[in-house]
Amino acid sequence: MWWCVVSYGQENQSFNLQPGLRLKTASEQVRQTLDNLYRAEFGRILATLIRLLGDFDLAEDAVHDAFATALERWPLDGVPGNPRAWLISTGRFKAIDALRRRARFDASQEKITAQLENTTDDSVQGIEDGLADDQLRLIFTCCHPALAPEARVALTLREVCGLTTEEIARAFLTTAPTLAQRIVRAKAKIRDARIPYQVPLAEELPDRLDTALQVVYLVFNEGYSASSGASLTRGEFSAEAIRLGRLLLELLPEPEVMGLLALMLLQESRRAARTSPAGELVLLENQDRSLWDRERIAEGVKLVERALLSRRFGPYTLQAAIAAVHSEAGDAASTDWPQIVALYSVLARAEPSPVVELNRAVAVAMRDGPKAGLALIDAILARRELADYHLAHSARADLCRRLGRRDDARSAYQRALSLTQQEHERRFLENRLRELDEKK
DSSP: OGGGGSOOHHHHTTTTSHHHHHHHHHHHHHHHHHHHHHHHHHHHHHHHHHHHHSOHHHHHHHHHHHHHHHHHHHHHHOOOSSHHHHHHHHHHHHHHHHHHHHHTTOTHHHHHHHHHHHHOOOSHHHHHHTHHHHHHHHHHHHTOTTSOHHHHHHHIIIIISOOOHHHHHHHTTOOHHHHHHHHHHHHHHHHHTTOOOSOOOTTTHHHHHHHHHHHHHHHHHHHHSOSSBSOSOOHHHHHHHHHHHHHHHHHOOOHHHHHHHHHHHHHHTTGGGSBOTTSOBOOGGGSOGGGSOHHHHHHHHHHHHHHHHTTOOOHHHHHHHHHHHHHHOSSGGGOOHHHHHHHHHHHHHHSOOHHHHHHHHHHHHHHHOHHHHHHHHHHHHHTTTTTTOHHHHHHHHHHHHHTTOHHHHHHHHHHHHHHOOBHHHHHHHHHHHHHHHHTO
8 A cells, every 4th residue: 555655663652652642543544534535536636647747657656655745744734625636736746856856867857847847737726627637538548549458457447446556466367567567568658659648539539438438348347257266256346447437427428438337337236146155156047136236226227218318329328228127127037038139139230249149149048948049059159259258158058958958068068167267157067067967
């Protein structure tokens, strides 16, 4: 955490004195305040400092210097009336001081330092006026299509969400140095390619917004259904994605932003029901729907309705509409499968993909029976596009099982098992195979 850079020796010198105890208590209260500010305001503060300083790394150092300074000063001076503005102003001055020190050894830094001293508006109003645009600038810069997809995700989690490289590396099962290098390369690309730190122009917005939404949804999916490892979900990632979705909606209330936020809320509403008390995976049709979060569902449904009424919706809104139909069913048997098939048909036209076709085939199986769905899945697999997609083989296995074709089901389950990297899914598939063997 940011405050680890501060030495606590001076506080501990007065440990046995009453004034020292009061100072220690004040320090603890300030630390808690600063921890809360760090979690809530890191992205906003960093975004503004990047605008003021024009450098990602310099701005990051300035944020941490500002929080460390606050930990020293606020117990003595009190928490300022506008903590965020104080931290931004302090960070800026710390950065200028650092540049002055560099200028003693590098004359090229003198011009940069003078420019920062003369052109930045350090007034509280000046800082506050630019906050919304600063956040949008940072999101769109981190999600720029010139960056590699994995770099966009890593940079967004680091710079916008404020997660540490260690946290991000653990989530994606890589090492912190590897993740750090990915972020360094992304920053170098931004610098060397002169990627502008700005909100896209109106004519650029559709494509750029789509890229930003893709990154947010990738972050959500990694939290909602981890791609690999022992944990089925990573709540902190889905929570950050929803926070980003809310932020984007606040700053840019476009229908597809509403659709994505609705989709995430509706999917997240089922988190508590997705695993059994023993930690085993529970399929949607078998979930205890009393565990679903009705507040999230209500918010998600309202957002879907707003997006649909705009008549300018896209794939995220359609997926959210499908999730909304599921959420409104009291049990699996009462699900409106004809409506879900119809929505998947529209989605397949709006965004053709074999995965959408697969999901539609499963919905058809629920509407018309397993034989009809299996025919569609076999046709998809025959094209080889989903040959290595474990969920396609798992879906085929389930339909074969329902039709009593145990050998075909066993073969498909084994194929799915060989492809999945998720420990909960592996156990689920192994249980299915055991059930087939027990029915011999």
